[in-house]
Amino acid sequence: MASQFKIVLLGEGCVGKTSIVLRYCQQTFNENHVSTLQASFLKKKINLNQQRVELAIWDTAGQEKFHALGPIYYRNSHGAVLVYDITDQDSFQKVKNWVRELKKMLGSNIALTICGNKSDLERQRTVDQAEAEAYAASVGAKHFQTSARLNRGIDEMFLDLAKRLVQQGAKAPKAQSRVSVLVEDDDVQPDSKGGCC
Numbered sequence: 001m002a003s004q005f006k007i008v009l010l011g012e013g014c015v016g017k018t019s020i021v022l023r024y025c026q027q028t029f030n031e032n033h034v035s036t037l038q039a040s041f042l043k044k045k046i047n048l049n050q051q052r053v054e055l056a057i058w059d060t061a062g063q064e065k066f067h068a069l070g071p072i073y074y075r076n077s078h079g080a081v082l083v084y085d086i087t088d089q090d091s092f093q094k095v096k097n098w099v100r101e102l103k104k105m106l107g108s109n110i111a112l113t114i115c116g117n118k119s120d121l122e123r124q125r126t127v128d129q130a131e132a133e134a135y136a137a138s139v140g141a142k143h144f145q146t147s148a149r150l151n152r153g154i155d156e157m158f159l160d161l162a163k164r165l166v167q168q169g170a171k172a173p174k175a176q177s178r179v180s181v182l183v184e185d186d187d188v189q190p191d192s193k194g195g196c197c
């Protein structure tokens, strides 16, 4: 029987979470942004040294108003991919917030990957690569650069995470305390960027 692992993608709106999952699981890419409103998951089966592994990859909504839903998706996850956009410094700061939250809620029981997406936009880069890699190392995470658009780095990133989960014989972490989720207002105005992208 295949080992099954749950992986959650977290990160600011518009960084490319949905695009990464669709590229990895369905080999497709959409130039347009459709905000994720509810999380959903896709499955991907891979072989690791003759061992069958099934990944359930959860794509979550990145807009701030959905932040409170995060715990529902990360609390039973074996691994998390924290995605930022290499052209958007704020999205990198948001990754740091997610790392703090995951460490607080789950300890170090969740395998972390930090992903700088949109590597095809190198000329518009605002997040220093060396700094991002150093930060990832400082929190025990692996760092990858990807382009969902050009299909770069994505297979390698999930393969590395799957290998780590297999090696660790990952067990789904338990949240350290009861997680309560409060969604205050379904009608929040778009942020100052006027939505995203």
Ligand SMILES: Nc1nc2c(ncn2[C@@H]2O[C@H](COP(=O)(O)OP(=O)(O)OP(=O)(O)O)[C@@H](O)[C@H]2O)c(=O)[nH]1
Binding pocket: 011, 012, 013, 014, 015, 016, 017, 018, 019, 020, 030, 031, 032, 033, 034, 035, 036, 037, 060, 061, 062, 063, 117, 118, 119, 120, 121, 146, 147, 148, 149, 150, 196, 197
């Ligand atoms: N140039 C470039 N654009 C990308 C890449 N990945 C995603 N995009 C674009 O970025 C926009 C947002 O991508 P999504 O995948 O919808 O972003 P998301 O993080 O899922 O957004 P939310 O659902 O709001 O959280 C879309 O217009 C994509 O086409 C990439 O690697 N390179």
